[in-house]
Amino acid sequence: MIEFHNVFFSYQPDKEILKNINLKINKGELLAIIGPNGAGKTTLLKHINGLLKPQKGYVKVLGMNTKETTVATLARHVGFVFQNPDHQLFAETVEKEIMFALINFNFPEHEIKERVERILHELDLVKYRNKSPFVLSGGERKRVALASVLCYDPSILILDEPTIGQDYRQKLNLINLISKLNKEGKTVIIVTHDIEFVADFIPRCIIMSDGRIIADGPTEEVLTNSKLLLENSLLLPQLVEISLALDINPPTINFEKLCSIIKKIIEMKEL
Amino acid sequence: MGIVEIRNLTFKYANSDKPSLYDINLSINKGEFFLITGPTGCGKTTLCKCLNGLIPNSYHGDFSGEVIVDGLSTKEHPVYELAQHVGLVFQDPENELFCTSVEKEIAFGPENLGLPRDEIRKRVEEAMAMVGISHLRERSPYELSGGEQQKVAIAAILAMKPKILVLDEPTSNLDSLSAYSILNLLLNLKKEYEMTIILVEHRLEIVAKMVDRCAIMNEGRIIAIGDPREVLYSDIVESIGIGIPKIVKLAKRLKLSSRPLSSSELANILKVKK
Numbered sequence: 001m002i003e004f005h006n007v008f009f010s011y012q013p014d015k016e017i018l019k020n021i022n023l024k025i026n027k028g029e030l031l032a033i034i035g036p037n038g039a040g041k042t043t044l045l046k047h048i049n050g051l052l053k054p055q056k057g058y059v060k061v062l063g064m065n066t067k068e069t070t071v072a073t074l075a076r077h078v079g080f081v082f083q084n085p086d087h088q089l090f091a092e093t094v095e096k097e098i099m100f101a102l103i104n105f106n107f108p109e110h111e112i113k114e115r116v117e118r119i120l121h122e123l124d125l126v127k128y129r130n131k132s133p134f135v136l137s138g139g140e141r142k143r144v145a146l147a148s149v150l151c152y153d154p155s156i157l158i159l160d161e162p163t164i165g166q167d168y169r170q171k172l173n174l175i176n177l178i179s180k181l182n183k184e185g186k187t188v189i190i191v192t193h194d195i196e197f198v199a200d201f202i203p204r205c206i207i208m209s210d211g212r213i214i215a216d217g218p219t220e221e222v223l224t225n226s227k228l229l230l231e232n233s234l235l236l237p238q239l240v241e242i243s244l245a246l247d248i249n250p251p252t253i254n255f256e257k258l259c260s261i262i263k264k265i266i267e268m269k270e271l
Numbered sequence: 272m273g274i275v276e277i278r279n280l281t282f283k284y285a286n287s288d289k290p291s292l293y294d295i296n297l298s299i300n301k302g303e304f305f306l307i308t309g310p311t312g313c314g315k316t317t318l319c320k321c322l323n324g325l326i327p328n329s330y331h332g333d334f335s336g337e338v339i340v341d342g343l344s345t346k347e348h349p350v351y352e353l354a355q356h357v358g359l360v361f362q363d364p365e366n367e368l369f370c371t372s373v374e375k376e377i378a379f380g381p382e383n384l385g386l387p388r389d390e391i392r393k394r395v396e397e398a399m400a401m402v403g404i405s406h407l408r409e410r411s412p413y414e415l416s417g418g419e420q421q422k423v424a425i426a427a428i429l430a431m432k433p434k435i436l437v438l439d440e441p442t443s444n445l446d447s448l449s450a451y452s453i454l455n456l457l458l459n460l461k462k463e464y465e466m467t468i469i470l471v472e473h474r475l476e477i478v479a480k481m482v483d484r485c486a487i488m489n490e491g492r493i494i495a496i497g498d499p500r501e502v503l504y505s506d507i508v509e510s511i512g513i514g515i516p517k518i519v520k521l522a523k524r525l526k527l528s529s530r531p532l533s534s535s536e537l538a539n540i541l542k543v544k545k
Contacts, residue, residue: 168514
């Protein structure tokens with residue numbers, strides 16, 4: 001449902017940010033894109049909702065070529081939650097913030113009410129409904145931004161650094177919500193530096209570096225490639241670091257698996 | 272007496288209906304690297320603001336009890352005076368930086384103290400060297416990476432020569448490698464310069480092995496305090512939902528008799544030689 005074909009892009013001449021990106025994402029996938037700062041992750045995302053258009057190659061979203069489709073049309077299908085919530089929040093109250101897109105997409109009034117109610121509950125924002133988004137904490141503002149996108153039910157959801165400013169419990173809430181949306185058939189694409197979050201919860205992982213996709217596959221495969229991670233200034237997942245320290249080869253990001261391997265080591269050495 | 276003494280501190284913001292801090296008692300020793308963690312909204316940031324006197328001097332509310340930093344009661348001394356004893360670094364460096372070059376940024380604090388030119392120059396050089404950013408001196412803070420910006424913010428505080436450094440989630444907007452670099456820098460400030468460091472941080476997997484003691488806060492109270500090996504391995508920590516390092520989860524699951532905080536410690540326990 002999302003296809004990048006030989007995509008090149010640069011903001012300035014002679015400085016390519018995306019270099020020949022080829023990528024296919026199927027309906028209902030949940031995947032993460034990781035990589036060092038300046039790798040081109042956010043630039044790639046902006047091609048999915050048509051904010052940026054490829055200079056060479058093409059991007060198709062739900063069969064629509066983004067060059068021939070308006071951002072407004074794409075926006076109805078592609079919900080984008082930015083890294084910094086302050087870049088998208090502006091309404092007087094949390095409730096109005098969430099209603100904004102619904103009104104713009106001409107939803108009937110009773111449905112607007114119903115959707116706002118549901119999303120306020122789902123994201124634990126009921127108590128803030130009449131407050132200004134700007135008096136909330138960073139983590140809370142992030143949830144408001146997410147709510148303002150989820151309310152109009154786009155089939156593709158893009159989250160840029162969703163775990164920043166969230167504590168552990170909120171991260172668990174976030175992944176529960178993401179899993180639920182994903183099970184309902186939404187395609188969810190997450191850009192993050194939070195490698196633990198990816199290792200624990202996201203099935204497919206892409207690594208970008210210097211404008212290219214340098215790895216794409218099951219997370220267990222991609223994130224246990226310690227050489228590749230270190231070469232690209234990425235910190236190893238904790239369980240991979242532990243695997244390496246214990247000379248366990250291949251390393252794993254699976255907690256249960258690592259437990260049983262270590263149990264065997266203990267038995268073998270009769271510690 | 273510790274370099275920081277907090278006695279029966281309770282604080283309620285003027286616009287709030289319940290206190291953000293309840294009866295906090297805490298003593299931190301000179302040269303200690305002290306970690307505070309806990310879920311969002313537990314009162315960590317409010318406690319930081321009490322340490323440099325922003326509370327009660329600049330915030331309205333009900334303040335009771337006492338906070339004494341480097342011998343000064345925060346009730347009786349203005350913020351600018353306290354700033355020379357305790358420096359506060361915030362989460363988002365972009366909110367603190369405003370000068371056109373790194374050097375000017377760092378000079379700003381000492382200039383405002385009205386120090387002589389030579390002293391200012393000396394302090395700027397020292398502060399840049401302490402955090403390892405001398406090579407960035409002429410750059411604009413805005414063109415630096417998030418991690419470098421946070422180092423500039425830390426250097427700007429160090430130029431005030433505080434004995435105590437308080438940092439409120441300094442790495443939460445950074446990628447993990449930059450975070451690692453900032454946290455290592457703090458460990459170095461403790462070791463090389465004997466600074467007292469009070470750090471609010473969620474990345475326990477990186478800091479647990481660095482700090483001398485830690486406190487867990489929940490709903491305005493300190494609910495556990497002590498050696499990180501005691502605190503992080505206690506059951507109370509799991510119950511309030513903070514991100515326990517995986518090494519701790521692993522050791523608990525395997526019912527190991529010792530309490531490793533790093534993978535190399537675990538390798539030693541299991542007698543794995545590389």
